[in-house]
Amino acid sequence: MGNKKTAHHHGDLRATLVKAGVELIRELGPDALSIRKVAAKAGVSHAAPAHHFPTLAHLRTAIVAYGHEQFAQHMRDEMDAEPDKDPRAILLAAGRGYMKFVIGNAALYQLMFGGSQKLYEDEVLQVSASKSRAVLEQITAPMVVGKAGSKGNQLLVWSIFHGFAGIVLNDNSAELDIESAPEYLESIFPDFPMNS
Amino acid sequence: MGNKKTAHHHGDLRATLVKAGVELIRELGPDALSIRKVAAKAGVSHAAPAHHFPTLAHLRTAIVAYGHEQFAQHMRDEMDAEPDKDPRAILLAAGRGYMKFVIGNAALYQLMFGGSQKLYEDEVLQVSASKSRAVLEQITAPMVVGKAGSKGNQLLVWSIFHGFAGIVLNDNSAELDIESAPEYLESIFPDFPMNS
DNA sequence: CCAAGTATGTTGACACTGTCTAGTTCGCAT
DNA sequence: ATGCGAACTAGACAGTGTCAACATACTTGG
Structure with a gap:
């Protein structure tokens, strides 16, 4: 039983x-x-x-929710494995986990963040998506708050991660090797001021 | 005639x-x-x-190519209309044009940068996409070159634009009013060092 | 413990899709 | 003017999501 x-x-x-x-x-x-x-x-x-x-969108939503669980876990794993507990190191570790998820689950990532129709009101999706969001809030918490507030910091970091992933996956003219995405992201990530 | x-x-x-x-x-x-x-x-x-x-992907590619023309034009229009010729002002003007295109052509934008299958080898697409890329190269040219080179600067700026647009369009948890996206982007855009 | 009821699954149908194969019509070049 | 090829039509096929009707197996109330 x-x-x-x-x-x-x-x-x-x-x-x-x-x-x-x-x-x-x-x-x-x-x-x-x-x-x-x-x-x-x-x-x-x-x-x-x-x-x-009931519809394909429901199935897609459930798959996306599953993806968010894995996604958040990838970031958390990399953050936990990072020996340097400096806020920037943790932030970059999350980015590394982010890109590792993209590399290993490209199609799933595109389903999650591409334009395909999802049912945002689905409760399971909201719970799983909140886990990724919690990671974002955690890694941006030490950032110095500017005029756009902490929400602005979150949006900026998330935009960089999302945008970079999108380019790696969809922009062939960028000529980026997907395998080196984690290191490359680190090399372009700005040196945001951090507290402590 | x-x-x-x-x-x-x-x-x-x-x-x-x-x-x-x-x-x-x-x-x-x-x-x-x-x-x-x-x-x-x-x-x-x-x-x-x-x-x-011959196939749906060919049609989609042609539409995407058409979109790139409009897209580049939106950025150029906003850059030309910007009275302040400071490099940062020009960069932000391009971002404003970027977001105005997103607002007015959300579905087309998703077709262009979403994961839907396109024929990257299509010559018409390459020509039109190079126009957007030329804008990117122009606006990032004044940026101080860091360890990732000028290509790193281009990728970073493009990532922020792309990522922000994606969040505005697809992330309902961000609760962003799409109409205020141009101003909001400006408020979160980092103060990158520029030459001259 | 059994009967009723409900959740779960199957089969068949419908309208719609992309794409292929034949045929047809029109304009242009020799 | 005549053929020839490009542009279009008509029909077919397999595959799609979704609905309705039916069958089955578990669960639960008596």
């Missing part, structure tokens, strides 16, 4: 579909996400997912 | 399709772009576009 695999027919189809979706976009890209392919991957009929995800 | 509208059957269907595509995504969003809807909007059969755009 305690094994949730004894649900009604399939056993935790909802989680299986999310996992299948993650694998699918990893193999075929974010646009290839399809209810029918995910259903086939999970070994159920094409209409089975409808009970767990 | 001089009127190009006397092509074979329809008269400049290629340009008509691009224009219809731009209108379509403005009305229904980037994901709603479809060959058949564009064909219907142009008043031709569903297979007519195939002669000008």
Whole structure:
């Protein structure tokens, strides 16, 4: 017991579909996400997912929520592994974790932050997205507050991370090797004034 | 004469399709772009576009190229209208033009810089994209060159612009009014050292 | 412990999509 | 003027999301 695999027919189809979706976009890209392919991957009929995800946007939202969990964890892992506890070192460690997630989960990242339709009102998404946001708040907390307030600092750092990732992934004219993105981000990241 | 509208059957269907595509995504969003809807909007059969755009990705690429032209022009317009010719003022003017384009062409912007598949090898796209890139090179030219070189400066500025736009468009938790994006960008933009 | 009810799954249908193959029509060059 | 090729139409096919009707298995109230 305690094994949730004894649900009604399939056993935790909802989680299986999310996992299948993650694998699918990893193999075929974010646009290839399809209810029918995910259903086939999970070994159920094409209409089975409808009970767990009424529309494709619902499935996409659940996958994005899953991605946010992994995303925040990547940043936290890198922050924890950073020996230098200087605020800037921690901030850069988060950026490194950010880029490592991008490298290892490019399609998932694009699904999360690309323009594809999501259901922002979804509670699961809001909870998981708040975890990434908590990391952002933590790493920007030591920054000296300027005229735009601490929210301005958060927006600036997040913009740099997001924008850099977007260029690495989508701007071929930048000619950036995705593998060296973590180090390159560090080399361009401005020397913001920090408290303490 | 001089009127190009006397092509074979329809008269400049290629340009008509691009224009219809731009209108379509403005009305229904980037994901709603479809060959058949564009064909219907142009008043031709569903297979007519195939002669000008073999696949949907070709059409999308042409629309993105069109977008880059407009995009670069928005930045240039704002730079030209800026009375203060200080390098930072020019840089911020470009950012203002950038955001004005985003505000007025949100769906087109997402098509351009979102993850949707494009044909980067397309010559028309490369030419139009180089115009945006030329603006970037111009506005970052006065920046003091750091360890990452001038390319590092370009990447940083572009990242801030791109990232900020992405947050404005896609991150509902940021709770940013899109209309105030130009001013807000200016308020968070760092005070980078400039030559002269 | 069994019956009813509900959650979960299947099958089939519909409208829509991109793309391919044939045919048709029109304009231009030889 | 005639052929020839570019531009367009019509039809077909596989694949998509979503809906409706039905089947099954678990769960829970009596």
